[in-house]
Amino acid sequence: MQYWLFKTEPDAFSIDDLANIPDQTEHWDGIRNYQARNFLRDDVKIGDLVFIYHSSCKNVGIVGLAQVIKEGYPDHTQFEPESQHYDPKSLIDNPRWVMVDIQFRQKFKETLDLKTIKQMTSIEQIGLVKKGHRLSIMPVQKHEFDLLLKRCVI
DNA sequence: GCCAACGTTGGC
DNA sequence: GCCAACGTTGGC
Numbered sequence: 001m002q003y004w005l006f007k008t009e010p011d012a013f014s015i016d017d018l019a020n021i022p023d024q025t026e027h028w029d030g031i032r033n034y035q036a037r038n039f040l041r042d043d044v045k046i047g048d049l050v051f052i053y054h055s056s057c058k059n060v061g062i063v064g065l066a067q068v069i070k071e072g073y074p075d076h077t078q079f080e081p082e083s084q085h086y087d088p089k090s091l092i093d094n095p096r097w098v099m100v101d102i103q104f105r106q107k108f109k110e111t112l113d114l115k116t117i118k119q120m121t122s123i124e125q126i127g128l129v130k131k132g133h134r135l136s137i138m139p140v141q142k143h144e145f146d147l148l149l150k151r152c153v154i
Numbered sequence: 155g156c157c158a159a160c161g162t163t164g165g166c
Numbered sequence: 167g168c169c170a171a172c173g174t175t176g177g178c
Contacts, residue, residue, distance in 0.1 A: 007176090033161075056176055114177080134160055134175055 003145040004044060005051040005062070005128060006102070007136040015052045015064040015107050024104035029075045030085045032097060036137035041072045041098045043139070050102055051140065051148065053128075054111070061113035062148065070101035109153040122147060 006028060008014065018026055031037055048068040054060060074095035077083040090096035117128060126144050140148070 009176090035161090060177070133177090136175085 002043065002045065002048045003051075003140040003142060004039070004048060004068075005053050005126075005138050005140050006066075007053045007055045009056045010054045010063075011057065014054065015104075018052070018064075018066065018102075018104045019107060021104075025069060025101055027070075027075075027099045027101050029077050029099045031075070031099065031137060032085060032087070033136065036135055037097055039137045039139065040100055044068055044071060044100050044137075046071055049105070049145070051145075059111045059113065061111040061115075061117065062108070062152065063111050064107040065105040065149075066102040067105050068100055069103045072098040072100055075099040106154065112148065112152050116151065117148070120147060120151070 010016075013026075018024060028040075031040060046068055050066045050068060051062045052064045052066055054063050075085070075097040077085040078087040078090045078095060078097045079092060080086055081088075085097075087096060114128070117126075122143070126138075126140060128138065
């Protein structure tokens with residue numbers, strides 16, 4: 001069992017959107033970064049727990065928890081010319097981009113904001129607070145997950 | 155909206 | 167395979 005952090009812009013898709021879908025399940029499409037793709041394709045497994053992180057918004061931080069219920073499979077939007085994520089170079093019999101399905105687990109009472117996360121010790125290794133921090137899919141170590149979850153208001 | 159820090163692209 | 171130009175990300 002592994003732990004992850006998925007970023008999303010709440011204006012496009014938020015933790016509330018996930019919670020409000022009838023089966024509370026959504027495919028995490030649109031990832032167009034090779035490192036993130038490799039995580040989705042090779043490492044994200046059924047049962048893994050996922051922090052949902054809101055970026056590019058007023059209240060940046062971890063907002064909730066989801067769980068992986070389907071492992072990597074082709075992201076259909078890469079083949080849709082009208083999609084913002086269309087990739088004309090991707091071949092139907094050799095898809096370049098994959099996605100996973102996740103299901104809502106809980107929304108925290110408060111956002112665990114980035115500022116707080118940065119102030120936490122023993123968490124320096126999480127990609128989120130390292131230089132760059134641009135991956136939209138990143139692994140979280142178990143001890144980091146435990147520390148972060150402990151700070152979340154459930 | 156700014157801008158630093160990246161990743162990607164493409165000419166050579 | 168190098169690397170400059172370009173596009174994107176994301177906090178502020």
